[in-house]
Amino acid sequence: MKYKTVIGLEVHVQLLSKTKIFCSCSTAFGKEPNSQTCPSCLGLPGSLPVFNMEVLALSLKAALVLHCRIQKVMRFDRKNYFYPDLPKAYQISQYDMPLAQNGYLEITDDDRLKRIGITRVHLEEDAGKLIHTGAESLVDFNRCGTPLIEIVSEPDINSPDEAYQYLTKLKSILTYLEVSDCNMQEGSLRCDANISLCPVDSAELGAKAEVKNLNSFKAVRDALKYEAGRQKRLLEEGGRVTQETRLWEENKKVTLSMRSKEEAHDYRYFPEPDLPIFEINEEDIETAKRSLPELADERKSRFVEQYSLSDYDAGILTSAKPLADYYEKCLVILAEPKEVANWLAGAVMAELNARNENFSSIKLKPEELVEMIKLVRDGKINSKAAKEVVLPEIIEGGKKTSDILKEKNISQVSDEGEIGKIADEVIRRNEKSVNDFKEGKKNAIMYLVGQVMKGSKGRANPKTVKEILEKRLSE
Amino acid sequence: MKLYELSAARLISLLEAGEIKASEIQESVQKRIDEVEDRVHAYATLDRNTETGSSKSAGGESVLDLKGIPVAVKDNICTKGVPTTCSSRILEGFIPPYDAAVINRLKKANAFLLGKTNMDEFAFGSSCETSCYGPTHNPWDLSRIPGGSSGGSAAAVASGEAILALGSDTGGSIRQPAAMCGVVGLKPTYGRVSRYGLIAFASSLDQIGTITKTVEDSALLMNVIAGGDENDSTCSNEDVPDFTKSLEGGIKDLIIGVPDEYFVEGLDKEVEEAVNEAIKLLSGLGAKVERISLPHTKYAVSTYYLIAPAEASSNLARFDGVQYGLRRDAEGITDMYKVTRSSGFGEEAIRRIILGTYSLSSGYYEDYYLKAQKVRAVIAGEFKEAFKKVDCLITPTSPTTAFKIGERIEDPLKMYLSDVFTIPANLAGLPAMSVPCGFCGNNLPVGMQILAKPFGEKTIFKTAYAYQENSQWHKRKPSL
């Protein structure tokens, strides 16, 4: 029998507000344990939540780009359960009146667009962190109250690769919106996956496994591949899939049943009495829509059209919002889209990659980069020197292109007299190439140009060199 | 002159006239505490720390100035640096690192904070008997309960162990003990006073209010504690009038509604007579009295005892031994939770947690919690209609006077039914005050309850003040 894989993803994303969802503590990551808490996020007796306006603005943006229907009234509910990282023993979440419902995300499947339905987007508070040390566990409450949205997909995903694509696309959109940094290592994006198999011609879904402990997109794909295989084998052997939670073991590349004790699970949701309801009107939605930035796909098409870039270059430049913004800032100073694109997508990215740095933390100011590009254009330095000497210096930030020029003595030499002398010497020493050229092997001149460049320690203007050589050799 | 016997308003005028000093008032009250606290047991914690003492009334810049008048605070209101335990073993040793909004306001207004008053554990009770510190005794008859749950605050004010006190009222916890101790108790409109720092029992019903010797003192204290708060999303930004100005003016042509459903079987005959006499007096002052009907009153107790324990079961889940308070050691985390909670909570707390957990649990939510919320809407709607026709309502505060310690503690349902007249105001979020209106043959005080529409405290003050100006009940003192 042939089986169809049915996957639904639940993605939790931390929002990039400065403060927590229900209190004024900072959301900064990686601070000293238990140093970013207050009575409210600690759930101290008597404390109360107050909702952060920015969290609504950010989550509205996310819900809108996911094409969701925004609810007119949203409400918070309490989800009750005991866990030491949950200081109130309930999580303020949303149950039957979430922020948004019924959206979709488009992914590309064999060059064909495929819509993955979004069931709902709701708001909730994050829990703290537990560190297990064996005999005991340590609790750090810093993360308590960090704003989260939970994005629940429909079971529309039909392969581990599609799941991978869905996550990649989701991350791209949310980081582009600057709603979240979606950093899985820091836990700002977390994903659980539901997977089941059913016969291709059946409309009925099989028993599903919920897979947790997925720490990267790759882990999601690997775990789903493993799990699909495991379920298929089970079914083919005439067995049955148990509905259960399974943990992905990254080291062993397997999923294992959580073998949970038969503990009662009943979250006893009820409306949060400490928070009044929130009405979201058309005006709020329009404001949020206006604040939406141009998304990567749209921007890429515009770059291709407006700046005559190749698909490839436009793709690189729009892969991250800071990069695309940077590119357009450069264009304001120097309206040479092709040239700036070559430098940015080429040398600058290569240099950053070599340094293992991320574009978002670039220190090089657009002004300095443009200054360097201009010097190359004007023949003041050659591009090799720019790439190898200037760029590595200015990319560190703080240094001016003009200073480096003086410091390193790399100003391009276009003086015919000076270059002429070196050219004469090169012609004298390279009889073979000279003869080759004179016999019609026009390419031979490139070797000679190279020798002159070398003789000038790279400072000669290659164009001038070629001209001088041609002139002398045709004499 | 026994300063501890005087009202805050009287003491402030003496202070302003330069006839006494604040320290003399404080000493008088402290001495009174030394004298009677052994017998009354109004306090859970007495704050005699001179260091916190000096900060207690230092640096106030508010125009509302209590000039060092001693105030007692119920043990469920957080006080920075002073133990706050809700009279529960589970909060043993808990010292809040922050002040409740009302404590901030009291400090700014130069109040002198005496300590934390005894209460039913987590405010679960109507008798002050469920405190882990043992019961408070009614100053009028030490063998009787002071009412609850703010029994400590009411007994402290009645016995002169405090001039003013704060209580909290979820189903009558200010008004019922005020009635039983012969003092004035006001539960303000839900949202009138910030709940920030009030350890929650039932968040949608809880409200902090005043327990005082006179109506005037209640207005004075309300001026200090009422008003919006950025830390409480459910606190209203509605304008706060100067309540002391709403006292005068009389009640001519005021329409008083008297609901039939509050004068029914189970109401003590002497209580009924006292309240009827009071209504007659008000009518004599020019008010118009109308009998009205609130037919859903009889569903209030059921509604309340489904909603309040449900919210409580969630609010009290945080007492799990992890971050503060009691922890009993155990092997894994789940066992730690269970042994800690089972030994930290008293019998009534456990009863309500189980009841509340049940009414929220899957399969029962619709029939219990949700149904109760719908009936709550019906009850609130019924009041809304009534207040289109009348300015305020008058009822007895409690069906009986103070009962004996131990009398009802073994019968939870009977205990729950003693809140029958006070619960509706909480369900509808209304302001309501209990005012002394007489004594029964055995010299136990009786209270009448005045209710008004939301944010209608002014009407209550006006009515209660007119009554008090024309009666003597509030001037009687218990002999201790």
Add this chain to the structure above:
Amino acid sequence: MDVKYTAELAKIRLNKEQVDKLGSELNDILSFFKNLKEVDTKGVEPLSHVLALKNVFRDDIVKPSLKKADVLKNAPQKDTHYIKVPRVIKG
């Protein structure tokens, strides 16, 4: 009602005697509450907030947190950075 199961949800341990006593008390109370069935609530919206407030927000401005020492002060067991709890059995 199933007292044992409900107590389990609430993380409260009860002995047999307590289960029996609570069971009979709560069954009495619950049967008293049955009177709510008499109230016609068709079309009535449940009331969870008695005050009709809505859209209460706070600005996204960082305010000082508590000092770590104050956070840990009340903890029954702790070290210099963390609150300690007994082993959390995964799952």
